[in-house]
Amino acid sequence: MKNGYFQIGEVSRITGLSKDTLHFYEKAGVLMPDYIDPENQYRYYSRKNLWQIDIITTCRKLSIPLEKVRQLLSFRDNQKIVDLLMEYREEALRLSAYYQQVASDILWYNSENQNILRQKQQCTIEEKWLDEEIVIAGSGKRDQKSYHADLQEAVKEEMNRMPSIRKKYGYVLDLSRIIDNQFIKQREYLKFENISYQNIPSENMLTLPAGRYAVFILHIQNETADFSLLLSWLQENHAEVDMIFAEEAGLQLFDYIPDYYCEMKAHLKADKSS
Numbered sequence: 298m299k300n301g302y303f304q305i306g307e308v309s310r311i312t313g314l315s316k317d318t319l320h321f322y323e324k325a326g327v328l329m330p331d332y333i334d335p336e337n338q339y340r341y342y343s344r345k346n347l348w349q350i351d352i353i354t355t356c357r358k359l360s361i362p363l364e365k366v367r368q369l370l371s372f373r374d375n376q377k378i379v380d381l382l383m384e385y386r387e388e389a390l391r392l393s394a395y396y397q398q399v400a401s402d403i404l405w406y407n408s409e410n411q412n413i414l415r416q417k418q419q420c421t422i423e424e425k426w427l428d429e430e431i432v433i434a435g436s437g438k439r440d441q442k443s444y445h446a447d448l449q450e451a452v453k454e455e456m457n458r459m460p461s462i463r464k465k466y467g468y469v470l471d472l473s474r475i476i477d478n479q480f481i482k483q484r485e486y487l488k489f490e491n492i493s494y495q496n497i498p499s500e501n502m503l504t505l506p507a508g509r510y511a512v513f514i515l516h517i518q519n520e521t522a523d524f525s526l527l528l529s530w531l532q533e534n535h536a537e538v539d540m541i542f543a544e545e546a547g548l549q550l551f552d553y554i555p556d557y558y559c560e561m562k563a564h565l566k567a568d569k570s571s
Contacts, residue, residue, distance in 0.1 A: 302332060302341035312350050327353060327367050360392075361385055405463050405490075422513040422530045427505075427562065432467065433494065434486040434503035448485045452497070463490040467544035468559075469503075475524040475541065480517050482543075505542060511563040515543070519555045527563060540564040 309316050322328035323340075328350060331343035349370055356366045365385060372378050435448035465488050471481035486503055494502070511530060515522050531538065543559040 302343055303347070305330075305340045305342070308342045308347070308350070311347065312354070314350065314354070322353060322363075325363050325367075327363055327370065359385070359389070402463055419514070420526060422511050422526060424534075424565075425510050425512050427507065427510050427512075429507040430488065430505040431494070432486040432488040432503050432505060433497050433501055434469075434484050435501070448487055452487055452501075464488065465545045467542055470541045470543055472538060472541050476528065478521050478524055480520050480522045480543070505562075506540070506564060508567070509565040511536070511538070511561075511565060513561050515559050515561045517543075517557055517559060527561070537566040538563045539566050 303311065305316055305319055308314070308319060319328065319340075323330065328346065330340040331346055332341040333339070334341070352370060353366055356369065361369075365381065369378055369381055372381070433448070433452050435446075435450070467486045467488065468482040469484040469486070471479070471483050474481040484503070511527060513526060515524075527538075530536075541564065542562045544562065545559065
């Protein structure tokens with residue numbers, strides 16, 4: 298210490314902040330050394346600066362932005378400081394709720410992925426009754442390779458307002474091509490968990506009908522898949538399919554990886570005798 302001042306190295310030792318951090322705070326206009334030697338540009342910090350550093354460190358632990366820290370340090374009225382902190386408290390509560398939702402969503406994705414790891418070991422078909430579902434589908438205005446662009450355009454408003462990232466992608470498949478083991482997508486759709494759609498044009502609303510479905514896990518490689526399990530099951534059960542849907546199983550990235558799994562939902566035609 299010299300003449301009541303501390304050099305930057307001393308301040309770094311006292312506070313635990315690196316010299317780079319102290320320089321950064323100076324450049325950000327948050328912490329200005331009380332004295333800068335005009336000859337050698339050495340920085341000298343006062344006891345007042347040490348107090349400011351204490352305030353800055355406390356605010357940064359609370360994730361208060363530097364702009365608000367700068368504003369807080371300019372106040373000389375304690376009530377104004379309290380008011381500013383209370384204002385930030387509301388933002389902190391909002392962020393806390395957001396990150397709790399993110400943490401919950403990550404657990405959901407992990408659960409979904411664990412589910413597919415279990416299911417892909419089972420080469421079986423389960424017949425299920427599934428209720429009607431409303432999903433958001435791309436309009437199909439673009440060429441065959443641009444399903445996702447159509448869908449992104451359709452869901453942009455809904456994505457902006459929804460608090461959760463829980464969603465599943467799916468495809469309507471070309472039923473006529475499964476006999477050749479071709480995984481041909483006719484339309485892409487997206488469904489969210491537990492929300493009602495508010496900003497989706499009617500042309501982008503797609504109904505997946507209620508009914509009996511043959512449900513199974515399918516491994517897709519380079520847009521081909523072995524549909525023999527389904528075809529054999531249909532023959533053995535004297536059943537026919539009129540629609541087939543493929544939905545993301547676990548956290549997949551359909552068009553960005555060549556090898557992935559889908560939960561297949563083959564809608565069974567109603568028994569004519571019933």
